[in-house]
Amino acid sequence: MPRDKSEILQGTLDLMILQSLHTMGPLHGWGIARRLEQLSGDLLFLNQGTIYPALVRLEQQGWIKSEWGVSENNRKAKFFEITKAGRRQLTKEANNWWRIAALMSRLLQKPE
Amino acid sequence: MPHLRSFIIRLLNRVRLARLENDLTEQLASHREMIKDDLMSRGVGAAEAEFAARRAVGNEQLIREFTRDEMLHRWIDGSIRDMRYAIRSLFRVPGFSIAVVVTLALGIGANTAIFSIVDRVLLRPLPYPDPERIMLLHETAPNSPNMDVNPSNWFDWQRDSKTFDSFAAWTDRVPLTLTGQGEPERLQTELVSHEFFSVLGVRPFLGSDFTAENDRPGTDATAILNYSFWRKVFGWP
Numbered sequence: 001m002p003r004d005k006s007e008i009l010q011g012t013l014d015l016m017i018l019q020s021l022h023t024m025g026p027l028h029g030w031g032i033a034r035r036l037e038q039l040s041g042d043l044l045f046l047n048q049g050t051i052y053p054a055l056v057r058l059e060q061q062g063w064i065k066s067e068w069g070v071s072e073n074n075r076k077a078k079f080f081e082i083t084k085a086g087r088r089q090l091t092k093e094a095n096n097w098w099r100i101a102a103l104m105s106r107l108l109q110k111p112e
Numbered sequence: 113m114p115h116l117r118s119f120i121i122r123l124l125n126r127v128r129l130a131r132l133e134n135d136l137t138e139q140l141a142s143h144r145e146m147i148k149d150d151l152m153s154r155g156v157g158a159a160e161a162e163f164a165a166r167r168a169v170g171n172e173q174l175i176r177e178f179t180r181d182e183m184l185h186r187w188i189d190g191s192i193r194d195m196r197y198a199i200r201s202l203f204r205v206p207g208f209s210i211a212v213v214v215t216l217a218l219g220i221g222a223n224t225a226i227f228s229i230v231d232r233v234l235l236r237p238l239p240y241p242d243p244e245r246i247m248l249l250h251e252t253a254p255n256s257p258n259m260d261v262n263p264s265n266w267f268d269w270q271r272d273s274k275t276f277d278s279f280a281a282w283t284d285r286v287p288l289t290l291t292g293q294g295e296p297e298r299l300q301t302e303l304v305s306h307e308f309f310s311v312l313g314v315r316p317f318l319g320s321d322f323t324a325e326n327d328r329p330g331t332d333a334t335a336i337l338n339y340s341f342w343r344k345v346f347g348w349p
Contacts, residue, residue, distance in 0.1 A: 029139055030146045033168075047170030048143065052136060053178040060121045060182070061114035073149055077142045078135070085114070 013054045015097065018090040021064060021082040028069075028077035029055065055080060063089050125183045136179055144169055241313040247276070280307040293345055301335075309336070318342075 063086035
C-alpha cells in the first residue's frame with residue numbers, strides 16, 4: 001500500500017465503495033473487498049486493507065454508517081451501509097466522473 | 113457540511129482513539145478470519161489459509177497508520193510535537209530563554225499600556241452626546257500657547273460668539289476637606305460655572321443642575337457630587 005498509489009486511488013476508491021454499498025446493500029469489509037475484486041477482475045490490484053481508511057473517511061463525512069453484526073458464517077463483523085447523504089454524494093461524484101471520462105476519452109483518442 | 117462534520121469528528125476522535133483503533137483491529141481480524149474460513153472450506157490447509165489471508169489484507173501496521181491519518185488531524189499532532197520540541201530547546205539554554213521571555217513580556221506589556229491610553233484618550237469619543245462639538249478653548253500669547261482664559265474675556269465670548277452655542281468655565285483642581293461625616297476626607301473638586309453640565313449635555317442623576325442663580329456673587333456655594341462619592345459617603349446601597 002504505497003502512499004502515492006493510495007492517493008491516486010483515493011477519490012476513485014471512495015466512489016467504488018459507495019457504488020458497491022448502493023447496489024449490494026449493507027456489506028462488511030471483506031464483502032466490499034470481494035465485490036471490488038469481482039468487478040475489476042485483474043485490472044485493479046488492491047490490498048484489501050486499503051478500504052479501511054476509506055471506510056473511516058466515508059463514515060466521518062456521513063456518507064455511510066456502520067454497525068457490528070454477524071456474518072453469513074457466524075463471524076462477528078462490522079457492516080457498512082450507504083446513507084441518504086451518501087447516495088446524493090454518489091450521484092454527484094458519478095456525474096462528475098462521467099464528465100471527466102467523456103472529456104478524457106475525447107482528448108485521448110484511442111490509438112488504432 | 114461533510115467537511116465541518118468530519119473536522120469535528122476528527123477532533124472528538126482524539127479522546128476515543130484507543131477505542132477506534134481497537135475497533136479497527138477487530139475488523140481486520142474478522143476480515144482475515146472470514147478469508148481463512150472461506151479458503152479452508154474449499155480444502156486449503158489452515159497454515160496456508162492463514163498466510164493467504166494475511167497477504168490479501170496487507171500490512172496491518174500500514175493500514176492502521178493510514179486509518180489513523182483519516183481519524184485525526186495529523187497537523188495538530190505535528191504542532192504539539194513541534195511545541196514540545198520548542199519548549200525543550202528553550203530549557204536547554206535557560207539564560208537566553210529568560211532574557212527573551214522578559215523582553216517579550218516588557219514589550220507586550222508596554223504596548224498594551226500605551227494602547228489602552230491611546231484608546232481612551234484619542235480613539236474613543238468622549239462619553240457625551242455630540243462629543244465632536246465639544247471644544248477646549250485657551251487664550252494664546254507669543255511664547256505661551258495655552259493660557260488660562262481671562263474672566264472678562266470669557267464674558268465677552270459668551271456675549272458675542274456666533275460660533276459656539278454656549279460656554280462653560282472651570283478652574284484647576286481645588287482640594288477641599290470633607291468634615292462632619294466621620295473621618296475627614298480630602299476631596300478632588302473642580303470649580304465650574306453653572307453652564308458646565310449643560311455644555312457637556314449631561315444632567316444630574318438626582319437633584320437639580322446648577323442655574324444662573326448659583327453663579328451670582330454672594331450666594332451660597334453649591335456642589336454636585338459624582339456618583340461613586342455619593343454612594344460611598346451617603347451610604348446609597
